[in-house]
Amino acid sequence: MSSETPSRQVASVSRALQILELLIAAPLHELGVSEIARGIGVVKSSAHQLLSTLAFHGFVETSAGSGRYRLGVGLMEAGAVASQQLGLGQAVLPMLEALVSEVGETCSLGVLVGTNISLLQRVEAQSVLRVDLKVGTRFPAQTSAIGRVILSEMPQEQRDQVLEQMNLPSEELQEFLQELDKVRRDGCSIVNNIPVEGIGAIAVAVRTSVQGPVAGLVVAAPAFRFNPEAWRGPLQRTAAMIAARGNRKY
Numbered sequence: 001m002s003s004e005t006p007s008r009q010v011a012s013v014s015r016a017l018q019i020l021e022l023l024i025a026a027p028l029h030e031l032g033v034s035e036i037a038r039g040i041g042v043v044k045s046s047a048h049q050l051l052s053t054l055a056f057h058g059f060v061e062t063s064a065g066s067g068r069y070r071l072g073v074g075l076m077e078a079g080a081v082a083s084q085q086l087g088l089g090q091a092v093l094p095m096l097e098a099l100v101s102e103v104g105e106t107c108s109l110g111v112l113v114g115t116n117i118s119l120l121q122r123v124e125a126q127s128v129l130r131v132d133l134k135v136g137t138r139f140p141a142q143t144s145a146i147g148r149v150i151l152s153e154m155p156q157e158q159r160d161q162v163l164e165q166m167n168l169p170s171e172e173l174q175e176f177l178q179e180l181d182k183v184r185r186d187g188c189s190i191v192n193n194i195p196v197e198g199i200g201a202i203a204v205a206v207r208t209s210v211q212g213p214v215a216g217l218v219v220a221a222p223a224f225r226f227n228p229e230a231w232r233g234p235l236q237r238t239a240a241m242i243a244a245r246g247n248r249k250y
Helices: 011-025 033-040 044-056 073-085 090-103 145-153 156-166 170-186 228-248
Strands: 060-062 069-071 106-113 116-123 138-140 189-192 199-206 215-222
Touching (some): 011 033, 011 060, 011 069, 033 044, 044 060, 090 116, 090 215, 090 228, 116 145, 145 156, 145 170, 145 189, 145 199, 145 215, 156 170, 170 189, 199 228
Antiparallel strands (some): 106 116, 106 215, 116 138, 189 199, 199 215
């Protein structure tokens, strides 16, 4: 996470990045120019100029069928390189597959993006009833097991920046800080019925740097199959293997 303050941001760059964030968060990952203009608070002509620039560099493209904008191959390439540099690329999938085989439930790897968690890698279980989320799905860090475990082990200065962006009421902030203290002591985060009703999740941190966790690894399952104590050990072992690979920088 950058420590740059808003006053040092370049407005046009910030708006271009906001467009990418809107497309990532959109239900179908496609938006029209008018929707994007409203989303970033500019007139339609300005939004079109920003989109044209992003399209020229391959970060967005238009859908042939609808003419709406979606994420481009350039962004996929950037994401793939970043994932590899962190040790969180496609090479971790065999580790997730082994974890799914051991616990029998869906496993995901997520990273903190602003105040949200974004699912980076995911392996589905074979169960008929399972947690149905896709790679790229975002949800609030405050309510997710991954978000809580990452925040609990972050250096305080970085964590304070994220919490400030969340803009929580004072009482809610104090309760959340107490929860983060508990997560740090326990070495894992366990949540029930958030952010998805009827689902339980347990997450541990993935640490490839002394600066704090770069990701969180989670097992999620319907409440009637949720067994966090049985899954804690396999989760921690897999997180350690992912972290070791990331530390080797290949």
